Amino acid sequence: VMVIDGGEPKAQSGAMLRWVGSQKHLYPSEKLYEIEEAIGLVDDVQRSWRPSLYIAMRPQEIGHPEGFNKTEEGQELIKSMRQKWIENELPQYLKHLSDMIDKNGGKWLVAGDSPTIADCHAVPMLRNFTKGHIDYVDPNCLSINPKIVDYVERFCALPEIKGRYDKGVGSGN
Numbered sequence: 001v002m003v004i005d006g007g008e009p010k011a012q013s014g015a016m017l018r019w020v021g022s023q024k025h026l027y028p029s030e031k032l033y034e035i036e037e038a039i040g041l042v043d044d045v046q047r048s049w050r051p052s053l054y055i056a057m058r059p060q061e062i063g064h065p066e067g068f069n070k071t072e073e074g075q076e077l078i079k080s081m082r083q084k085w086i087e088n089e090l091p092q093y094l095k096h097l098s099d100m101i102d103k104n105g106g107k108w109l110v111a112g113d114s115p116t117i118a119d120c121h122a123v124p125m126l127r128n129f130t131k132g133h134i135d136y137v138d139p140n141c142l143s144i145n146p147k148i149v150d151y152v153e154r155f156c157a158l159p160e161i162k163g164r165y166d167k168g169v170g171s172g173n
Contacts, residue, residue, distance in 0.1 A: 021117035031110050038100060038109035038118035042125055045093045052081045056135065082136040090129070094145040097122065101151055108151075115155060123155045123170070130168035142169055 001009045002016050010016050021027030027035060054061050056078045059068040068074040097109070104111040109118040126148065132139040142149050149169055155161060156170025165171040 017117050017121060021120070026115065026117045026120065028116070031112070031116060034104070034110045035116050035118045038116075039121050041093075041096055041100065042118070042122045045097075046125060048089050048093070049085060052078075052085045055081055079136045082134070086129075086137055086141050090141060091144055094142065094148050097126075098145055098147040098151070101147060107154065115158070119155055123152055126152050127156075127165065127168045127170060132167060139168065 001011050003009050010019065018027055051062055055064070055074070056069050059074065060066045064074070069078060100109050101107070107113070108115050109122060110116045126142060128134070129137055129141050130139045142152070152169045156165060156172075161170075163172075
């Protein structure tokens with residue numbers, strides 16, 4: 001929940017991102033389709049990853065009994081699912097994202113000299129894989145696509161962002 005200047009509380013991260021973006025010129029109406037297309041691609045990555053996440057957090061939501069994640073069998077399945085996703089799915093999604101960056105001038109997900117909310121949505125998701133806190137995920141997993149690493153580092157080097165991250169790609173560590 002976010003409260004600005006004592007106003008009404010705002011909820012839902014997507015709505016907050018779009019609202020802040022509209023206030024800070026990160027969601028220009030003339031680029032609406034391109035921004036939403038990029039956000040859709042990031043959402044596809046997150047949707048694809050979700051079973052590998054939920055198996056460890058809420059196994060009952062994907063057909064396993066509660067507590068399955070604490071069993072030896074559960075731990076093996078978590079490891080297998082995550083490693084297979086990183087090996088098979090992540091490279092494909094990184095290619096789609098890097099192709100989008102290339103198509104749009106080589107800098108951001110949407111053509112232009114500055115990032116949009118699409119980049120604000122993509123970078124935290126990508127960085128999450130590199131922070132070393134997800135079991136069975138190599139924090140260097142993005143290095144298979146140097147364009148994506150450069151993209152994340154470029155975003156994190158922006159004056160408004162620089163120094164805000166202490167782990168993972170773009171943190172300077």
